[in-house]
Amino acid sequence: MSTVTWEKQNEHVAVLTLNRPEAANAFSKQLIADFHKALNDIEEDESIRALIITGEGDKAFCAGADLKERRSMTQDEVVKTVQSIGDLVSRVGHLKVPTIAAINGAAFGGGLELTLACDIRIASDHAKMGLTETSLAIIPGAGGTQRLAKLIGLAKAKYYILTAKRMTSDEAKHIGLIEDHVSNDELLNEAVELANSIASNGPIGVQAAKQAIDAGCEQDLATGLQIERHHYMKTIPTEDRLEALEAFGEKRKPQFKGK
Template identity: 70%
Template sequence: MSTVTFDIVDNYMGIIKLNRPEAANAFSRQLLRDFHHAIDEAERHQQLRAMIIMAEGEKAFCAGADLKERSTMTQDEVVETVAEIGKIVSRVESIEIPTIAAINGAAFGGGLELTLGCDIRIASDNAKMGLTETSLAIIPGAGGTQRLARLIGLSKAKYYILTAKRFDSFEGKEIGLIEEVVPLNELQSKAFEIAQQIASNGPVGVKMAKQAIDQGFDQDIKAGLAIERKSYMKTIPTTDRLEALQAFKEKRKPNFKGE
């Protein structure tokens, strides 16, 4: 059985699920291979409008690296495996549709780094998380030092990474890392609700909005506004834009087709 699965719900929502709960969904070499295959499969479905990344079980989203497996590796193999985790996070980050991480429990090290590659993070009220690598005499190596600082600010990122502090989902929301905290039994439905809200909007507009935000974030305001205009112009010739105007006129919900 695959350690990462991909499914489609309601035609428009993709779900990538980590499925190794007996090992806290940790990143084994096999799981990394299966994750690449799941993304490959997802990218073949052009009709998707939102992607949820979640995990099987009630205790762990992803505990990070499989330390039991890593203890048998050579230094070169360790470096190679960390790079592979980084590639997965970067692939998730570059998915053109919005991605939602539904954190159902422990998310440490590479597990939390995976969520940093997503656009939106929600968590169950029992979740614990942290970039704890310095307590293992290493540093976050799958993008954590870069993405966390961009999300919560330089000083806060240094505080959490240098102390290797573990924190709960409520603290995660307080610092701007987590958007919603819900009971564990409501996490999946909340993720679906957010995905459906996104999927009900104009698909081209959503993709272009994500693109404009991502590409403009590290630019000065002038360059950022130019990026925004370029993305905006791609929405103008779409039939969805005309459908939205017609639906408004007729006082009905628009029927978007991503065209």
């Protein structure tokens, strides 16, 4: 059985599931390889407009690196494995479709770093999360020091990373790490509802907006406005833009085709 599975919830929304519940869905070499294979398939399916990433079971989203596997590695192998996790997380961050992390349980280390590469994060009420690497005498190595600081601010990121502090869903929402938390029974439905609301919008516009935000967020305002204009211009010649105008005039819901 694959350590990563995926399926379509409907025509435009897919759910990818980390499937090693016996190992807290940790990043083994096999899971990383299976994750890439799943992303290959997802990227080939042009009907997908939003992707939900979650974990199997109700205990863990992803506990990070598989420390049991890592104990037998040489230093060089550890470096390569950390790089492979970082590459995977970055690939998720660069997906053209919006991504939603549905954090169904513990998300520590690389597991939380995976969620940070997603566009939106929601969690179950009982989820715990944190970048706890300094408690293992290392640091986050898959983008955590950078993405967390950009998301919640420099001082808060230092507080959580340097202390290796674990946080509840309430605390994560309070600091802006997640957008909301719900019961575990409601989590997937909440994520699908959110994904559906994204997928109902013009896919070219949604993707262009995501690209503009990501490319411009670290630039000065003048540069950011140029980036925004560049991506706005992608939407002008599309059939979807004309369909939206026609639908508005006819007082109906637009039927977007991603063209």
